[in-house]
Amino acid sequence: MTPAVEFRDVSVHFGRTTALAGLDLAVARGETLALLGPSGSGKSTALKALAGFVRPSSGRVFLAGQDVTDLPPHKRGLGVVVQSYALFPHMRVAANVAFGLNARRAPRAEVASRVAEVLDLVGMGAYARRYPRELSGGQQQRVALARALAIRPDVLLLDEPLSALDAALREDMIAELLRLRAELPDTTLVYVTHDQGEALALADRIAVMRDSRLVETGPCEQLYRRPADGFTASFLGAANLIPVEVIHDGTPSTVRLGGRELTAEPTGALTPGQAVALGVRPHRVGVGAPGADTLPALVRAVQWRGSGYRLDLELEATGGTIRAEVANVDGLAVGAPVGVSIPDGCPLVGVGS
Known part of the structure; x- marks a missing residue:
């Protein structure tokens, strides 16, 4: 089936600066894809190349099989919501919503009907006569949608649409976007964010980006549970990357950490003796009293996070620091010795041989 969106080897350069490098990516009709990465990763540039706001230095952009690389934004038929919402301050809500329809010279009766329909869809039907300045941030976001x-x-296309909202309102808007997704099953969404929680909540598939390049893409659960790349593991879920040595290749594989053997899930081909990283989420790190069945460590930092505690622990076996999330610390202080338990079944991430 022809993808709704396709990037074919798309690069964007601004002088000597590479903003996007060789992006190959396709999005199916009705799919929600999150472009996830830190600032400067190229995710917003990819969206702008798709929208027509920047022209690729090389490569082509396709919509439903049509090459739109040379088309101006208004001829691509895309809906776009940017971080600032970009509402016209001198226009009432209804006029803002009608802007695109009027630009397409839609009949007046059709414009009025469609504006009422979409305002009701986003729960803003009672605000048609207000100006943007009379709305809250969340209400402005709904009008932009x-x-x-x-x-x-x-x-x-949505470019970090929730980043300007407070935490509680952001959660409400995620629920709103999920409801819209259910009501518009044939609409393809490309969602740019640096927030892993938004990506996991909203997307069918995530494309992780770093340093202007695509790192890895796949279904949300797959990338979270079995990331193939170390950056994906650490950025999506803040996994600890603990150096281990492969003892036996297989499914599961066996690795050695500080004289202990653990089973782990491979994400690629392995060879005995290979140096790899074990991806362990902080909430899966066990912390207790030192003992023969644990790995010795020292507490280097303790942070109360409201629902629990975050510990930075220096592992004796590696000399490196890992992070743990625990419900209580039972009086633990910085410098205290503890025993660390690493569960079986964590994914392996290759870091070289």
């Missing part, structure tokens, strides 16, 4: 949806786009 309504404006993007008014033209019935096959593809909706």
Whole structure:
């Protein structure tokens, strides 16, 4: 089936600066793809190349099989919601939402009907006569969504639309976007974010980006549970990357850590003696009294996080620091010796041989 969106070896350069390098990526119709990465990773540049706001230095961009690389933004038929919402301050809500329809010279009766329909869809039907300055941040975000949806786009682009909202409102808007997804099953969403929680909550698939390049892509659960790349493991879920040595290749594999043997899930071909990293999420690190069945460590930092504690622990076996999340610390202080337990079944991430 022809992808709704496709990047073919797309690069973007600004002078000597590479903002996007050789992106090959396809998004299916009705799929929600999250472009996830830190600032400067190239995710927003990819979205702008798709929207037509920047022109690729090389490569091609396709929508539903049509090469749109040379088309201006207004001819691509995309809905776009940017971080600042970009509402027209001198226009009332209804006029903002109608802007794209009026630009397409839609009949007046159709414009009025469609504006009412999409405002109701996002829960803003009672605010049609207000100006943007009379709305909260979350309400402005809903209006921006309504404006993007008014033209019935096959593809909706969202560039960090929740980053300006407070934590509680962000959770409400994630729920709102999930509801919209369910009501618009044929609409393809490309969602740019640096927030892993948003990506995991909203996306069918995540494309992880770093230093202007695509690192890894796959279904959310796969990338979270079995990332193939070390950056994915650490950025998506803040996994500890603990150096281990492969003893036996297989499914599961056996690795050695500080004189102890653990079973682990491989994410690629391994050879005995190979140096790899064991990806262990902080909440899976066990912390207790030192003992024969644990790995010795020292507490280097203790942070109370409200729902529990975050510990930075220096592992004697590696000399490196790992992070643990525990419900209580039972009086543990910085410098205290502890015993660390690492569970079987964590994924392996190759770091060289």
